[in-house]
Amino acid sequence: MESTGLKISELGDGMKRVNVVAKVEEKEETREVTSRYKDETYNVANVLVSDETGNIKLTLWNEQIDQVNVNDMIKIENGYVTSFRGEIQLNVGRYGTLTVEQTGTTATTLADSKSE
Secondary structure, three states, X not given: XXXXXXXXXXXXXXXXXXXXXXXEEEEOOOEEEEOXXXXXXXXXXXXXXXXXXXXXXXEEEOHHHHHOOOOOEEEEEEEEEEEEOOEEEEEOOOOOEEEEEEOHHHHHHHHHXXXX
């Protein structure tokens, strides 16, 4: 994993073009929201991601939701940080990318095989 990314404790409201590697700790239920601008419905879910310095809520949209599971290690590239209801949140956005670096099932399977 690249060391060029930021730590979660370094993130602040309004930051753009952020790169972060973090572990998915929790995943909320998917909910539907209606666009303010178009007559379309989108799926959205929040996940709590963490590194050794802290945690932050990450907002996932549509197909991103199924890509990510609890215990996955993910990398966000070219993301941005906003504040919603007084809480800072990490966003992938239209120009960012989300990559699953290591799935939680892979990590669990390796740990289970070592304990046998």
